[in-house]
Amino acid sequence: MADIEQRTARADALGELLPPMTRNEAAVEAARCLMCYDAPCTHACPTHIDIPKFIKKIATENLRGSARTILESNLLGATCARVCPVQELCEGACVLGTEHKPIAIGRLQRHAMDFVYAKGTDLFQPGEATGKKVAIIGAGPAGLSCAGELAKRGHSVTLFEKRDLAGGLSTYGIIGLREPAEVARAEVAMVERLGVKLETGKELGTDFTLADLQANFGAVFLGVGLGATPGLGIPGEEYIIDGLEYIEQSKLDAPNLVIGRNVVVIGAGNTAIDCATIAKRLGASQVTMVYRRTEKEMTAYAHEYDFIKREGVSFCFLTQPVRVHAENGMVNSLECLRMSLGPADASGRPSPQPVAGSEFFLPADQVVKAIGQQKPSLASRLKLKTEKGFIQVNSNFETSLPGIYAGGDCIRARGAASTVRAVQDGKLAGHSIHERLVEHG
Amino acid sequence: MWKTIGAPVLNVSNRYGAWHYGGQKMVAINNVELISDRPLEVNLREIAEVKRAWPDRAVVVSAMVESKPETWHDIIRRIQDTGADGIELNYGCPHGMSERGMGSAVGQVPEYCEQITRWVMEVAKIPVIVKLTPNISDIAMPARAAVAAGANAVSLINTLNSIIGVDLDTLEITPNIGGKGGHGGYAGPAVKPIALNMLAALGKDSVVGGSKLPISGMGGISTWRDAAEFLLLGASTLQVCTAVMHYGFRIVEDLCDGLSNWMDEKGFTRVSDVVGRSLHRVSDFNHLDLSFRAVARIDQQKCIRCNLCYVACNDTAHQCIDLIAKDGRVVQPQSYDIQTNGKEEAVNSRPSVYVREEDCVGCRLCYNVCPVEDCIRMIEEPSGRPPVTWGQLSESQREVTEDWEKMQEYRQKMGIHIH
Numbered sequence: 134m135a136d137i138e139q140r141t142a143r144a145d146a147l148g149e150l151l152p153p154m155t156r157n158e159a160a161v162e163a164a165r166c167l168m169c170y171d172a173p174c175t176h177a178c179p180t181h182i183d184i185p186k187f188i189k190k191i192a193t194e195n196l197r198g199s200a201r202t203i204l205e206s207n208l209l210g211a212t213c214a215r216v217c218p219v220q221e222l223c224e225g226a227c228v229l230g231t232e233h234k235p236i237a238i239g240r241l242q243r244h245a246m247d248f249v250y251a252k253g254t255d256l257f258q259p260g261e262a263t264g265k266k267v268a269i270i271g272a273g274p275a276g277l278s279c280a281g282e283l284a285k286r287g288h289s290v291t292l293f294e295k296r297d298l299a300g301g302l303s304t305y306g307i308i309g310l311r312e313p314a315e316v317a318r319a320e321v322a323m324v325e326r327l328g329v330k331l332e333t334g335k336e337l338g339t340d341f342t343l344a345d346l347q348a349n350f351g352a353v354f355l356g357v358g359l360g361a362t363p364g365l366g367i368p369g370e371e372y373i374i375d376g377l378e379y380i381e382q383s384k385l386d387a388p389n390l391v392i393g394r395n396v397v398v399i400g401a402g403n404t405a406i407d408c409a410t411i412a413k414r415l416g417a418s419q420v421t422m423v424y425r426r427t428e429k430e431m432t433a434y435a436h437e438y439d440f441i442k443r444e445g446v447s448f449c450f451l452t453q454p455v456r457v458h459a460e461n462g463m464v465n466s467l468e469c470l471r472m473s474l475g476p477a478d479a480s481g482r483p484s485p486q487p488v489a490g491s492e493f494f495l496p497a498d499q500v501v502k503a504i505g506q507q508k509p510s511l512a513s514r515l516k517l518k519t520e521k522g523f524i525q526v527n528s529n530f531e532t533s534l535p536g537i538y539a540g541g542d543c544i545r546a547r548g549a550a551s552t553v554r555a556v557q558d559g560k561l562a563g564h565s566i567h568e569r570l571v572e573h574g
Numbered sequence: 575m576w577k578t579i580g581a582p583v584l585n586v587s588n589r590y591g592a593w594h595y596g597g598q599k600m601v602a603i604n605n606v607e608l609i610s611d612r613p614l615e616v617n618l619r620e621i622a623e624v625k626r627a628w629p630d631r632a633v634v635v636s637a638m639v640e641s642k643p644e645t646w647h648d649i650i651r652r653i654q655d656t657g658a659d660g661i662e663l664n665y666g667c668p669h670g671m672s673e674r675g676m677g678s679a680v681g682q683v684p685e686y687c688e689q690i691t692r693w694v695m696e697v698a699k700i701p702v703i704v705k706l707t708p709n710i711s712d713i714a715m716p717a718r719a720a721v722a723a724g725a726n727a728v729s730l731i732n733t734l735n736s737i738i739g740v741d742l743d744t745l746e747i748t749p750n751i752g753g754k755g756g757h758g759g760y761a762g763p764a765v766k767p768i769a770l771n772m773l774a775a776l777g778k779d780s781v782v783g784g785s786k787l788p789i790s791g792m793g794g795i796s797t798w799r800d801a802a803e804f805l806l807l808g809a810s811t812l813q814v815c816t817a818v819m820h821y822g823f824r825i826v827e828d829l830c831d832g833l834s835n836w837m838d839e840k841g842f843t844r845v846s847d848v849v850g851r852s853l854h855r856v857s858d859f860n861h862l863d864l865s866f867r868a869v870a871r872i873d874q875q876k877c878i879r880c881n882l883c884y885v886a887c888n889d890t891a892h893q894c895i896d897l898i899a900k901d902g903r904v905v906q907p908q909s910y911d912i913q914t915n916g917k918e919e920a921v922n923s924r925p926s927v928y929v930r931e932e933d934c935v936g937c938r939l940c941y942n943v944c945p946v947e948d949c950i951r952m953i954e955e956p957s958g959r960p961p962v963t964w965g966q967l968s969e970s971q972r973e974v975t976e977d978w979e980k981m982q983e984y985r986q987k988m989g990i991h992i993h
Contacts, residue, residue, distance in 0.1 A: 164597030167945050170885035171897075171907035177920035181912055192596075225917030228878040528913075554915075 143387040146414040147309040149215070151240060159244040163192035166236045169228055174238060177226035179557045180207035184223055188241055199245040201256045208281040208560070209274050209320050211250060212303045213553045214243035215312040220436045222553070250319050259328035260287030265570040268293065268350040270337050273301020274552045275356030275541025277324050278559030279566070284327035286567050291350070292329050295336035301358060303552065305381045308407045310414075314384050343515055347536065351573075352566045355524065355532070355539040356559060359550075360507030365399070369457025372464050376400065376408045376503030383411045393499025395419045397467050399454055401431035405503035406438070409446045412501070420446045421495060425453045425472050425485040432549075449495065453487060457500055466494040509543040520546040530562035536569070538562045575813055578609035578636040578664045579617045580649060581676065588749040591738035591758065602764035603816050604738040606756070608670045609638050614652075621656040634660040634703065638667070638676050641686065643693040650697050660700050663691065663725075665716070666707040666732020669758050678732070681707030684719035691723030701726040703790060706772075708765075709735050713772040714779040721785045728776065729790035729813065731769045733759025762794055762816040769793025770807055774856045777808035783853075796825070798832030805845060806852035860965040867957035868936040870895075870929045876949040877927065881907070883940035883950060884927050892993075894933035895940065897925040931955075933993050959988050 154162065166188040174184040182203050190199035203210040219225070219239040227235030249256060265288045269276045272294035280290045298304050300317035325331055337343065337357075346353045362375050376398070382390045396412040398405050401424035412420045422441070424431055427450045431438065449469070456468040471491035478484035508522030518525040518533035523546040530538045540558025542550040585608055593602040610617055625633050635658045639645045653661055665687055667677030680686045687704065694702055704720035706713060708731040717728050735757050739748040747755025773791050776782045791809025795801055796817035804812055817825050842848050872883065872895075884907070887895040899905045905925050914923070929940070936952065944950040968975045974984040985991070 161597045167880045167882065169879075170881035172881075173879070173917075173920040173924055176910055176924070177915055177917045179915040181915075221917055222915065226920040228880045231878065557915075 150310045173226040174223035177222045182206040196248040200249040211246035263287040266350045268346045269354045271356040272299035275555040275559040278556040279563040280329045281324045282563030290329045293335045294333045356541040372457045374501045396499045397497040400503040529565040576635040580639040583608040591749040602762040604758040606758040625657040632659040636662040638664040646693045662703040668735040678707040684715045687716045688719035688723045695724045703727040706730040717782045727788040731793040736760035766794030774807045777853045805848040808850040863961045865959040868952040869931045869934040882943045886943045894930045
């Protein structure tokens with residue numbers, strides 16, 4: 134009984150933050166849209182969804198047409214409606230944003246997406262079979278998007294995923310508060326219904342080689358994402374929990390996730406904020422985020438920072454962890470150093486410098502790190518050319534190896550990684566692959 | 575104004591339909607409700623009670639009975655016996671009563687209007703207002719009949735005939751009345767422009783306007799602004815119904831307060847200063863100055879770059895608005911690099927909209943679609959041509975108005991270029 138209660142309480146605590154819009158809310162909000170021509174929201178969207186068009190269709194209660202408009206540009210519209218940093222993209226560019234409230238584009242998109250997913254409506258059918266085969270490595274947003282675009286064009290697509298579930302970060306790495314696992318699951322199922330063969334538990338380099346793929350497929354797309362969270366290289370590191378695993382368990386196995394009473398999260402990006410959210414919402418009495426620079430340099434979106442402050446999480450800026458202290462296998466504190474900001478480093482941000490003799494102890498019984506992910510290791514193993522450690526591609530998303538394409542976080546040498554950019558990469562790479570397959574007969 | 579009393583009736587359910595547009599509820603209402611369905615005796619008793627309770631207020635009773643002299647004589651006498659201050663003859667309802675030879679069936683035939691009004695005036699001792707139906711091609715005709723019969727005032731407009739819609743789920747008429755539906759009376763904000771036009775037509779009519787008969791205006795009045803417009807076009811009293819049905823009697827407060835503040839600001843001391851004040855400006859195309867020229871100008875500081883003016887001008891008007899990039903080049907829509915995204919890029923690379931004033935015909939479409947107040951203005955520009963109306967032109971140079979070649983020569987001579 135207690136177990137069921139706990140299960141329910143945890144599911145509720147990390148349930149989707151924003152409620153769905155009612156039909157009337159959506160109608161009123163959609164009517165507010167000015168229907169800008171050649172709209173800035175559409176330009177700001179990395180997948181360039183025709184936003185006024187899909188919103189007008191909501192206003193006229195043509196939800197099926199609205200959903201189709203969204204999915205034609207962005208096959209993972211249900212995920213993006215939830216996880217996109219809309220303040221930085223479409224809503225940030227809304228012409229009503231300066232003097233009024235921008236249109237709630239993300240929530241309207243979700244309204245249209247929920248409508249077709251709830252009804253089980255498939256808006257696209259597999260294209261007429263071309264007999265061409267494409268292998269896609271990694272079933273995250275980039276891979277799913279690419280797979281779907283190619284399947285719509287009649288190509289035979291096999292999607293290899295090393296993990297047990299497809300969906301990539303949408304399934305494993307984004308907290309349920311923003312995107313419940315079922316949303317990603319439904320999108321994977323939709324891509325499968327387009328005829329994509331999904332093979333989970335199959336990893337490139339372990340279960341098959343690139344040569345195998347080149348022999349059996351007309352083209353290959355790599356949407357492998359990034360690597361593991363790097364180590365901090367400090368004593369007691371073995372006690373530190375990886376933030377991505379923390380999020381994963383909160384989504385897929387929340388009842389068994391151990392939450393400290395006094396949790397310290399190292400890092401100040403969006404993933405770190407997700408970890409702090411989980412800790413706070415699942416019962417930690419004190420959650421502190423530790424970052425070696427200041428709030429000005431932190432990589433989290435401004436709206437995420439606002440959100441986590443309202444959750445009651447505290448911050449230690451200009452703070453560098455140097456050692457985890459534990460007794461009898463139980464963490465009791467994180468030793469830190471004060472920092473000061475020095476001249477700009479390679480990232481263009483001021484470099485943090487330790488302040489001598491400033492050691493202090495942060496009480497903690499759980500330490501979680503979310504300090505970014507390592508560059509994709511696959512690049513060097515496959516001997517692909519890289520750019521700043523990321524896989525290098527040309528404007529057609531083709532790597533230095535002909536016929537091998539890549540997209541998503543693994544090529545994100547410039548700009549911030551995001552789901553929506555991965556979807557766009559997958560879509561455009563899919564178009565390039567299609568052209569290649571058609572041209573090469 | 576007391577809801578119309580008179581002939582016995584039975585009402586139906588689902589008697590009101592409404593048109594909602596763009597998130598605004600009840601832009602218009604349509605109804606198949608009849609005159610009062612409470613017994614005549616009850617109505618007359620209550621009118622007397624109300625008049626006793628508020629002796630300082632006027633009660634005007636609307637009446638509609640069968641078209642027989644004795645029936646009309648009887649109802650007029652009985653209304654007068656209540657102590658009511660006036661009577662309005664309802665010649666307007668376009669549904670239910672009209673099929674029985676009452677309401678608009680009377681209002682649409684000036685001879686009937688005149689005949690019945692004469693019967694009423696034979697016994698009337700209190701002022702009589704004739705309420706006109708707008709479901710007629712020339713509103714002046716029944717109004718002239720009312721004048722001829724000696725009515726003390728006219729009022730307009732009653733509701734317009736309408737079907738509010740069809741239910742796309744059931745394919746039934748909206749509102750559905752036991753599987754059927756039909757034409758009903760249309761009212762509310764959407765009918766205001768029609769009412770204003772008919773009101774002005776009465777004021778401009780030599781017989782009706784010349785008679786100086788008071789006109790009571792109604793049809794879509796919701797705010798003091800609407801009220802002021804009706805006054806300016808010649809109504810000296812106003813009636814409001816749909817807006818009260820929507821929001822309750824509390825709206826009356828701002829109708830009075832707003833109107834009073836506006837009058838103070840304009841220096842009007844009495845309502846009579848306002849009544850008819852804009853009537854002399856109502857004209858027709860024949861008398862408009864063809865040399866009057868205005869061009870649209872966009873205030874770049876106020877512009878939010880929604881490009882609604884651009885698409886309106888480009889798709890359905892004279893194609894004289896350009897998109898200008900930061901470097902001064904004229905660019906086409908959607909000309910950005912699809913690899914770019916994000917709010918800064920989208921906002922900063924967005925072109926500005928400029929009117930090519932030499933090509934602007936001053937149609938004013940962009941002005942109307944612009945969502946920002948005072949962003950697009952119509953600037954009056956001297957055309958360099960002497961004022962001339964179509965009426966003058968057809969008299970002085972008839973051939974120009976009848977022959978395209980001559981028209982082209984005239985344009986050439988006058989320097990009128992339409993690209």
